[in-house]
Amino acid sequence: MEWSVILNKLAEGMVVSIVIFVLTLLLSLPLGLIVAFGRMSRNFLLRNFIKLYISIMRGTPLMLQLMVVYFGPYYVFRIRLPNEYRFIAVIIGFVINYAAYFAEIYRGGIESMPVGQYEAAYILGYSKTQTFMRIILPQVIKRILPSITNETITLVKDTSLAQVISVSEMFTQARAIASREASVLPFFAAGVFYYIFNYIVAFAMEWFEKKLSYFR
Amino acid sequence: MALLQINNMRKSFADLEVIKDITLKVNKGEVVAIIGPSGSGKSTLLRCATLLERMDSGELIYLDKKAAYTDDSGKAVYAPQEILKQVRGYFGLVFQSFNLFPHFSVIKNVTDALVIVQKKSKEEAYSIGRELLAKMGLSDKENAYPYQLSGGQQQRVSIARALALNPHILFFDEPTSALDPELTGEILKVIRDLAAEHMTMVIVTHEMNFARDVADRVIFMDDGVIVEEGTADQVINHPKQERTKAFLNRFNN
Numbered sequence: 001m002e003w004s005v006i007l008n009k010l011a012e013g014m015v016v017s018i019v020i021f022v023l024t025l026l027l028s029l030p031l032g033l034i035v036a037f038g039r040m041s042r043n044f045l046l047r048n049f050i051k052l053y054i055s056i057m058r059g060t061p062l063m064l065q066l067m068v069v070y071f072g073p074y075y076v077f078r079i080r081l082p083n084e085y086r087f088i089a090v091i092i093g094f095v096i097n098y099a100a101y102f103a104e105i106y107r108g109g110i111e112s113m114p115v116g117q118y119e120a121a122y123i124l125g126y127s128k129t130q131t132f133m134r135i136i137l138p139q140v141i142k143r144i145l146p147s148i149t150n151e152t153i154t155l156v157k158d159t160s161l162a163q164v165i166s167v168s169e170m171f172t173q174a175r176a177i178a179s180r181e182a183s184v185l186p187f188f189a190a191g192v193f194y195y196i197f198n199y200i201v202a203f204a205m206e207w208f209e210k211k212l213s214y215f216r
Numbered sequence: 217m218a219l220l221q222i223n224n225m226r227k228s229f230a231d232l233e234v235i236k237d238i239t240l241k242v243n244k245g246e247v248v249a250i251i252g253p254s255g256s257g258k259s260t261l262l263r264c265a266t267l268l269e270r271m272d273s274g275e276l277i278y279l280d281k282k283a284a285y286t287d288d289s290g291k292a293v294y295a296p297q298e299i300l301k302q303v304r305g306y307f308g309l310v311f312q313s314f315n316l317f318p319h320f321s322v323i324k325n326v327t328d329a330l331v332i333v334q335k336k337s338k339e340e341a342y343s344i345g346r347e348l349l350a351k352m353g354l355s356d357k358e359n360a361y362p363y364q365l366s367g368g369q370q371q372r373v374s375i376a377r378a379l380a381l382n383p384h385i386l387f388f389d390e391p392t393s394a395l396d397p398e399l400t401g402e403i404l405k406v407i408r409d410l411a412a413e414h415m416t417m418v419i420v421t422h423e424m425n426f427a428r429d430v431a432d433r434v435i436f437m438d439d440g441v442i443v444e445e446g447t448a449d450q451v452i453n454h455p456k457q458e459r460t461k462a463f464l465n466r467f468n469n
Contacts, residue, residue, distance in 0.1 A: 119311070124381065125333035130332055214361065215363065216318060216361075
């Protein structure tokens with residue numbers, strides 16, 4: 001097979017990887033914040049339910065979680081889902097897994113905020129929502145950005161786990177070509193692709209961190 | 217006219233009774249200094265008065281609004297949130313550690329609540345903010361961020377921030393305690409200027425000379441009670457109570 005064909009196939013896979021990456025981030029970052037609130041809730045049941053959820057998400061392999069989300073509806077409830085569910089299952093699996101990690105990062109950031117910031121806002125008459133959105137959250141984002149960068153870079157590489165339910169992202173493509181050609185080169189090519197992807201991600205995050213360096 | 221009336225305030229943390237039946241009235245235009253050893257309850261009194269802490273029992277009245285009263289069972293009952301929100305509009309508080317918003321520029325720190333809470337236009341808020349910054353001698357710092365300022369400058373911004381909302385009473389919780397000694401003077405001068413304009417103020421402070429100069433009334437607190445109260449001359453220069461004398465002696469040595 002020609003190199004151009006190989007690269008074409010890998011690029012096709014990369015588009016799928018990028019879509020998984022972007023959708024996961026877009027959905028799990030806000031969901032993580034909501035989960036963090038549940039984790040910090042004064043309601044005993046809610047707080048412990050969220051604790052259990054986070055502990056399962058962090059304590060079991062993401063690969064297994066993807067399988068449960070994909071195969072679960074059929075094997076547990078005998079529900080037959082259309083073929084498109086394969087991709088949806090990947091997104092659901094990634095989002096609930098990453099939301100759990102992000103939630104703990106948010107919680108760490110929120111709990112590290114000095115109480116004086118809340119008190120100053122309270123005295124000035126800000127509502128609770130205004131206090132959180134205007135005063136607390138912008139400072140939390142700056143504090144947690146390095147941890148978010150870490151997770152984001154892990155996510156780029158984790159997209160390769162989608163192969164476990166046969167979603168043809170980049171790694172699935174590389175493996176298919178490699179077995180057809182009896183060569184390991186497609187894997188190395190995929191490795192380079194992942195590296196470039198992450199280089200761009202790291203560059204973007206660094207730019208964002210710099211943008212937030214106007215305050216301390 | 218009384219702007220603030222506190223009746224029989226009590227407050228405990230777990231088993232420790234920090235405020236034991238304190239009654240205090242602040243009239244319009246008055247400058248009240250609260251002095252006393254650390255752990256005497258003066259900061260807690262201020263935090264209860266500013267609604268940062270809830271008292272266990274007692275009455276808290278600002279102007280015409282009753283923020284809290286004691287019910288038949290002896291427990292403090294607070295007014296509904298809408299009333300408390302109005303009450304919070306009556307006073308300002310300057311913190312020991314400034315508590316400026318680090319992600320806001322100086323002018324935004326001073327004007328944000330005007331826009332967000334008082335719903336003033338940005339133009340009006342900025343003109344109020346600039347006037348106050350000029351008064352604080354910080355006109356050239358309008359676009360600076362808090363971390364770029366000295367402690368004294370930060371505290372002046374926080375005073376401007378509190379004044380911007382045009383409070384009836386301004387509370388100060390040890391406003392110079394977090395500052396290097398050479399920076400306390402600039403803050404004390406600002407407070408003196410405000411006193412000259414008859415701003416009503418309640419100041420918890422360790423600066424005895426300052427309290428003597430600026431306060432119309434000095435309150436000496438110890439162990440959760442008001443031990444002695446009177447003019448600065450009466451309390452600081454001619455204390456009657458043994459505990460006051462002992463405290464002031466420790467200060468002078």
